[in-house]
Amino acid sequence: MLNNQKWLAKLPKIILAFVCSLFLFSLLVLGVLRSTLFNQEFMVDQVHDTKYAEMIAKEINTNISDIGLASNIPAEVLSGVVPAEIVQQNVDSYIRGIYTDVPFNLIGTDQIGTNIDQAVAQYAEEKNITITEDMTANLTYMKESAITIFDQYVKLPYLLTYGHKVMQFDDTLILLFIVTGVVFLLLLIGTMMVIGKWWHRRLRYGAYIFGGAGLMMVVVPMLIYTSGYIERIAINSHAIYLFLTSYLTDFILRFVWVGIGTIILALILWGVSEPLRVKMRNEINH
Structure with missing residues (x-):
């Protein structure tokens, strides 16, 4: 009791x-x-910790190299035209833009185009290949395709949807x-x-x-x-x-x-x- x-x-x-x-x-x-x-920085930290930008840079370069193969340009010529540093800058900026509603624009596209021009020009010089009008047209198409691929890898739609839903x-x-x-x-x-x-x-x-x-x-x-x-x-x-x-x-x-x-x-x-x-x-x- x-x-x-x-x-x-x-x-x-x-x-x-x-x-x-x-x-x-x-x-x-x-x-x-x-x-x-x-927290946008939590996602950015995960991107850095997993070397995400470096890995998708390799995937981007592989896809660009595949386009080059169609123009008889060996894969190794275009294997590094998109640096991981540029990918990192864009991914970080894209994530922060999702959380802050700041419009995102790709950074470094001009450098990617220049890298492709230089890589192809160096290859043509080494192989004594004369760059014709057709090759120039193919090169222009290649650069446009490279930017499109780059854009698709950076701007992942599900990240945008997820970020907007969370911030609501x-x-x-x-x-x-x-x-x-x-x-x-x-x-x-x-x-x-x-x-x-x-x-x-x-x-x-x-x-x-x-x-x-x-x-x-x-x-x-x-x-x-x-x-x-x-x-x-x-x-x-x-x-x-x-x-x-x-x-x-x-x-x-x-x-x-x-x-x-x-x-x-x-x-x-x-x-x-x-x-x-x-x-x-x-x-x-x-």
């Missing part, structure tokens, strides 16, 4: 702590979403983050007031709140991460596959790392509360 009465006395505190933990979890989730899916909810996300943060603080203050004046109890319940939120942040993302679903995504382009799997993996792991940090904070609160509890008990006994 006495134990039941103790549990009934603790029940409001436990419920408050649980609700507070749920709101903290929601706040952390919103924070992770804001720093990843709604940006203001809503910020509002939810503010409201959730305010409610969490009010609940936290209310929980501490209900617990009473004893600091060891306040710290202990703080550990419960942060620990519970941290565990929720870790468990589900870890199940998704270890399931292998991300690696089984079917995409033909190796460059896009690496970029997308890296993007999703880092997104999932961001929840895990935030959760681990929150759990560590909970353990610190628990560790600090224990000496205070022992000290209070000794003072009461004496």
Whole structure:
């Protein structure tokens, strides 16, 4: 009977702590979403980390070389007409344009045309080939096709669609983050007031709140991460596959790392509360 009465006395505190933990979890989730899916630099970082620009530069040059083969120009002649640096600049600019609604224009197209002219001229000189009017016309077509290929690789339609859909909810996300943060603080203050004046109890319940939120942040993302679903995504382009799997993996792991940090904070609160509890008990006994 006495134990039941103790549990009934603790029940409001436990419920408050649980609700507070749920709101903290929601706040952390919103924070992770804001720093990843709604953050252009997160996507740009993934592009850099996966060497995405370098890989699609190779694919672009391969496609341009295939066009050159139709004009009897060996593949190696045009294998480097589109530098990875230009691709990187364009991809970064394209991504930032998606998130900011700034119109995107290709950068470095003149240099690509010049590179093709120089590569073909050098090849013709080495092989003692006279450049005829037909060859000049083919060269013009080749340069136009190269720019078209370059444009198609940089301006991926699904990225544009994804970015626009995400940014439609940006203001809503910020509002939810503010409201959730305010409610969490009010609940936290209310929980501490209900617990009473004893600091060891306040710290202990703080550990419960942060620990519970941290565990929720870790468990589900870890199940998704270890399931292998991300690696089984079917995409033909190796460059896009690496970029997308890296993007999703880092997104999932961001929840895990935030959760681990929150759990560590909970353990610190628990560790600090224990000496205070022992000290209070000794003072009461004496």
